[in-house]
Amino acid sequence: MLGRHFYxxxxxLILSCRGEEIKTVVPKDINVVGHEQPTxxxxxxxxxxxxxxxxxxxPYLLLHQGLGPMILQPRLDNNKLVFxxxxxxxxxxxxxxxxxxxxSQVVLSGNLKVLPKQELTTKIETxxxxxxxxxxxxxxxxxxMVPTDVYDNPLPDGTSVIIKRQMDNAQDSIxxxxxxxxxxxxxxxxxxxxxxxxxxxxxxxxxxxxxxxIAPSNxxxxxxxxxxxxxxxxxxxxxxxxTDEIQDRFGNTVADGTxxxxxxxxxxxxxxxxxxxTLAGIATGKLLHxxxxxxxxxxxxxxxESKSNETQLQFKPAVKDYEVSFLHxxxxxxxxxxxxxxxxxxxxxxxxxxxxFNDKGELVDTKLTNSSKGKASFELEELFYxxxxxxxxxxxxxxxxxFKVALGTNELE
Amino acid sequence: xxxxxxxxxxxxxxxxxxxxxxxxxGISSVWSYLNTGAERSxxxxxxxxxxxxxxxxxxxxxxxxxxxxxxxxxxxxxERDYLNGWYVKNNSLLTNKRYGLxxxxxxxxxxKVNRILDFNGEQQASFRQTTLNHFPxxxxxxxxxxxxxxxxxxxxxxxxxxVNNQTILESKKKESYKVIMLLEDGFWRIRHFTKRENKIEPxxxxxxxxxxxxxxxxxxxxxxxxxxxxxxxVFGKKYSDSIISKDFGLxxxxxxxxxxxxxxxxxxxxxFVDGKKIDKVKSLLDKAYENELKVVVTLFDFYxxxxxxxxxxxHRHVEQVVLALKDHKAILAWDIKNEPDxxxxxxxxxxxxxxxxxxxxxxxxxxxxxxVTIGWATPEGALNLNEKLDFISFHYYRELKDFKEAYNQLExxxxxxxxPIVLQEYGLSSYGGLWNFYRGxxxxxxxxxxxxxGILEEKNIPFLFWTLYDFSQVPNAVVGRLPWRKKPQQxxxxxxxxxxxxxxxxYLMQNKKAE
Numbered sequence: 001m002l003g004r005h006f007y008x009x010x011x012x013l014i015l016s017c018r019g020e021e022i023k024t025v026v027p028k029d030i031n032v033v034g035h036e037q038p039t040x041x042x043x044x045x046x047x048x049x050x051x052x053x054x055x056x057x058x059p060y061l062l063l064h065q066g067l068g069p070m071i072l073q074p075r076l077d078n079n080k081l082v083f084x085x086x087x088x089x090x091x092x093x094x095x096x097x098x099x100x101x102x103x104s105q106v107v108l109s110g111n112l113k114v115l116p117k118q119e120l121t122t123k124i125e126t127x128x129x130x131x132x133x134x135x136x137x138x139x140x141x142x143x144x145m146v147p148t149d150v151y152d153n154p155l156p157d158g159t160s161v162i163i164k165r166q167m168d169n170a171q172d173s174i175x176x177x178x179x180x181x182x183x184x185x186x187x188x189x190x191x192x193x194x195x196x197x198x199x200x201x202x203x204x205x206x207x208x209x210x211x212x213x214i215a216p217s218n219x220x221x222x223x224x225x226x227x228x229x230x231x232x233x234x235x236x237x238x239x240x241x242x243t244d245e246i247q248d249r250f251g252n253t254v255a256d257g258t259x260x261x262x263x264x265x266x267x268x269x270x271x272x273x274x275x276x277x278t279l280a281g282i283a284t285g286k287l288l289h290x291x292x293x294x295x296x297x298x299x300x301x302x303x304x305e306s307k308s309n310e311t312q313l314q315f316k317p318a319v320k321d322y323e324v325s326f327l328h329x330x331x332x333x334x335x336x337x338x339x340x341x342x343x344x345x346x347x348x349x350x351x352x353x354x355x356x357f358n359d360k361g362e363l364v365d366t367k368l369t370n371s372s373k374g375k376a377s378f379e380l381e382e383l384f385y386x387x388x389x390x391x392x393x394x395x396x397x398x399x400x401x402x403f404k405v406a407l408g409t410n411e412l413e
Numbered sequence: 414x415x416x417x418x419x420x421x422x423x424x425x426x427x428x429x430x431x432x433x434x435x436x437x438x439g440i441s442s443v444w445s446y447l448n449t450g451a452e453r454s455x456x457x458x459x460x461x462x463x464x465x466x467x468x469x470x471x472x473x474x475x476x477x478x479x480x481x482x483x484x485x486x487x488x489x490x491x492e493r494d495y496l497n498g499w500y501v502k503n504n505s506l507l508t509n510k511r512y513g514l515x516x517x518x519x520x521x522x523x524x525k526v527n528r529i530l531d532f533n534g535e536q537q538a539s540f541r542q543t544t545l546n547h548f549p550x551x552x553x554x555x556x557x558x559x560x561x562x563x564x565x566x567x568x569x570x571x572x573x574x575x576v577n578n579q580t581i582l583e584s585k586k587k588e589s590y591k592v593i594m595l596l597e598d599g600f601w602r603i604r605h606f607t608k609r610e611n612k613i614e615p616x617x618x619x620x621x622x623x624x625x626x627x628x629x630x631x632x633x634x635x636x637x638x639x640x641x642x643x644x645x646x647v648f649g650k651k652y653s654d655s656i657i658s659k660d661f662g663l664x665x666x667x668x669x670x671x672x673x674x675x676x677x678x679x680x681x682x683x684x685f686v687d688g689k690k691i692d693k694v695k696s697l698l699d700k701a702y703e704n705e706l707k708v709v710v711t712l713f714d715f716y717x718x719x720x721x722x723x724x725x726x727x728h729r730h731v732e733q734v735v736l737a738l739k740d741h742k743a744i745l746a747w748d749i750k751n752e753p754d755x756x757x758x759x760x761x762x763x764x765x766x767x768x769x770x771x772x773x774x775x776x777x778x779x780x781x782x783x784x785v786t787i788g789w790a791t792p793e794g795a796l797n798l799n800e801k802l803d804f805i806s807f808h809y810y811r812e813l814k815d816f817k818e819a820y821n822q823l824e825x826x827x828x829x830x831x832x833p834i835v836l837q838e839y840g841l842s843s844y845g846g847l848w849n850f851y852r853g854x855x856x857x858x859x860x861x862x863x864x865x866x867g868i869l870e871e872k873n874i875p876f877l878f879w880t881l882y883d884f885s886q887v888p889n890a891v892v893g894r895l896p897w898r899k900k901p902q903q904x905x906x907x908x909x910x911x912x913x914x915x916x917x918x919x920y921l922m923q924n925k926k927a928e
Binding site for chain 2 (some may be wrong): 063064065066067068069070071072073088089091092093094095096097099101104105106111127129131140141142144146152153156180181182186397404
């Protein structure tokens with residue numbers, strides 16, 4: 001109900017306002033008496049369409065091809081309409097449909113097949129991927145290729161292609177045929193890590209060289225060992241865990257950089273982790289010695305692939321005993337000198353813990369310090385700790401000592 | 414002397430002010446120019462929302478893919494880029510410019526497209542084209558996921574060929590292509606695109622209208638329906654099925670058997686149809702079914718573009734609407750477009766006709782059962798496409814005395830005399846007021862209906878009058894904002910704004926007459 005009276009009136013108003021009638025061209029029809037045109041040419045050849053027509057009109061030749069249509073204008077030659085498709089415009093192979101148009105009508109239509117110029121194969125477009133595969137014969141790189149003629153047209157189906165491959169110090173070749181203008185082939189890995197080199201040949205034209213890396217397959221279980229300077233728990237030296245050469249099931253050394261996680265479990269069930277990446281198949285992981293006597297179990301993992309044997313090792317205590325002295329109304333506590341396994345002063349940085357309990361047995365404070373030149377001291381200031389009876393627990397290198405002390409007096413129980 | 418001084422003084426002051434104003438204006442334009450430009454956030458392209466503007470129907474066949482199985486997400490990406498490729502190419506063929514081609518064609522393929530564009534540019538040739546359907550069969554997908562080969566079968570192309578912007582041929586064709594696409598920096602680009610012979614599948618002959626449907630159409634006695642308070646916005650926020658139910662009860666009581674409703678194109682979400690609106694249509698159809706009313710659904714209300722580049726969007730709209738509603742028992746017929754002949758002037762007759770012609774096929778593709786018609790604005794216009802439509806519909810708002818002659822001419826002009834001809838809109842406004850110089854009254858309206866209902870009965874013409882109620886308001890989009898147009902538009906009802914019957918009602922009651 002959009003328009004109604006007013007629209008209709010408006011419509012007539014507009015009509016009546018127009019000064020001039022639209023000129024209608026009297027339709028002119030043409031009859032095709034004879035015609036001549038190619039049905040099949042090779043890309044890059046000239047194509048001429050000629051029509052012998054009666055009657056006068058304004059004809060065009062409409063041409064449909066792959067990437068878009070074109071309109072040709074005629075030339076009059078001996079009373080014939082001639083449409084010329086220059087060489088440049090027949091470069092695209094495929095089906096061309098032509099239609100002779102006059103007066104908004106298709107007068108005549110037909111097909112022209114343009115074939116690729118096979119003898120001038122110039123380029124083989126190759127796509128190779130994935131470029132990194134794994135050994136073992138299950139994984140592959142796919143070669144996809146579209147050989148084209150000089151005008152970038154895919155070659156016809158059935159054109160034979162030779163794929164050449166160099167792998168494991170040997171060469172082989174595979175024969176194939178184009179289908180729909182392309183060929184694809186899966187090239188599988190062998191049991192050996194290395195490189196696969198591939199090229200293809202069509203009509204004596206070769207492609208470039210394509211490479212795929214064949215990486216080793218999944219690693220198999222391996223062995224670990226360790227190295228250390230001594231077996232004392234001095235908290236100072238570094239122990240090194242070393243794998244043997246990690247390999248896949250075909251004996252290929254795993255790729256450099258494969259991550260190996262070393263997992264240590266001590267006698268208390270605490271876990272320590274370290275990691276190393278392989279170089280020539282060997283990975284090393286490092287850890288600091290513990291500070292007290294320990295019993296370690298070590299296993300290494302390549303996550304998701306393999307693990308090592310479990311190896312066990314012990315650390316002996318490095319410190320046998322140490323002295324503790326109380327000064328300044330028992331408010332200054334000196335620990336040490338602490339001697340190591342060969343009576344040397346222990347290396348700086350040994351952790352010393354002091355736990356302070358009041359006379360009700362409640363923990364008042366925990367103080368930490370590190371040894372320096374074999375010694376360490378704690379100061380219990382009066383402002384923080386009231387005079388009274390305390391129990392002090394001092395621990396270092398796994399050795400614990402307990403004292404009952406009255407702060408503020410000189411007494412020591 | 415004094416005067417001269419005064420004049421010079423005035424001149425100097427005005428010039429001074431003018432120069433200052435100019436300087437200020439200059440500085441402010443430079444300032445505002447320097448402050449325009451992209452938002453900083455747009456640097457990252459985070460807020461780009463893709464708008465799909467090209468939506469032909471694509472049906473992939475991935476049943477036999479060599480190389481590697483296809484993932485749905487990749488297929489969607491390929492389809493998007495392939496269609497975008499078509500879209501930019503269609504644009505280029507119209508303008509012979511190269512805008513956007515580099516995103517969807519590889520360098521080597523682009524050389525070939527450019528050659529064609531350059532040639533057509535020299536010849537002043539251009540093409541306005543769109544594809545409607547694609548049936549690509551995927552044959553190959555490479556292991557590394559960067560190459561595909563497919564054959565695109567039976568691509569429906571609508572094409573207008575132009576020389577010097579004059580259409581020399583309008584054609585529809587089916588074509589087939591062999592396509593190799595490569596994934597390059599995130600875009601699937603066309604590398605090879607070769608036309609091949611198309612295997613033409615025989616078109617299925619269209620089944621004729623069954624006698625039962627034909628008799629339903631021949632029996633149409635009804636009206637164009639809008640609710641009293643929400644005319645031209647039935648399915649909006651104020652939709653209420655109790656009002657609809659009440660109105661339909663009234664229509665049934667009047668002895669009418671059919672209503673005509675309208676689906677606005679943009680309001681329903683254009684190419685992406687709003688499911689909530691469809692639910693409201695379904696609810697309306699339910700109420701119609703309960704009241705034994707059949708419904709003629711008019712599509713594309715308030716649509717007026719028809720441009721070839723808009724075709725695929727309207728096709729997706731119609732697909733969703735028709736598929737959602739076609740199984741409803743209340744549906745009688747599809748009316749493709751209301752009064753498209755009024756757009757002949759502004760849009761060009763060829764363009765509108767081509768759109769309609771294709772749209773008939775589209776509707777039939779999704780629903781072969783229900784008849785298709787077009788609501789032409791005049792009896793003369795109704796001859797357009799009459800051979801293709803299942804029945805003819807025309808509107809008549811002219812003088813009653815000319816009706817018989819116009820109808821007879823239409824009847825003679827229709828190629829198939831068996832086809833029902835429906836008077837799909839007619840009526841008279843009972844408005845008599847300032848804007849039409851107090852001409853028109855409810856009596857005039859009653860007389861009008863008395864006369865025309867007599868003719869309709871005599872000639873056995875199915876009818877749908879305009880309309881049930883007077884409307885309290887008419888949106889500007891309908892007839893514009895001029896009061897002498899809007900005002901009469903409100904008073905076409907056979908019931909007034911309070912819902913009381915006007916005198917005309919007694920001539921429109923069908924059952925009473927029978928008694």
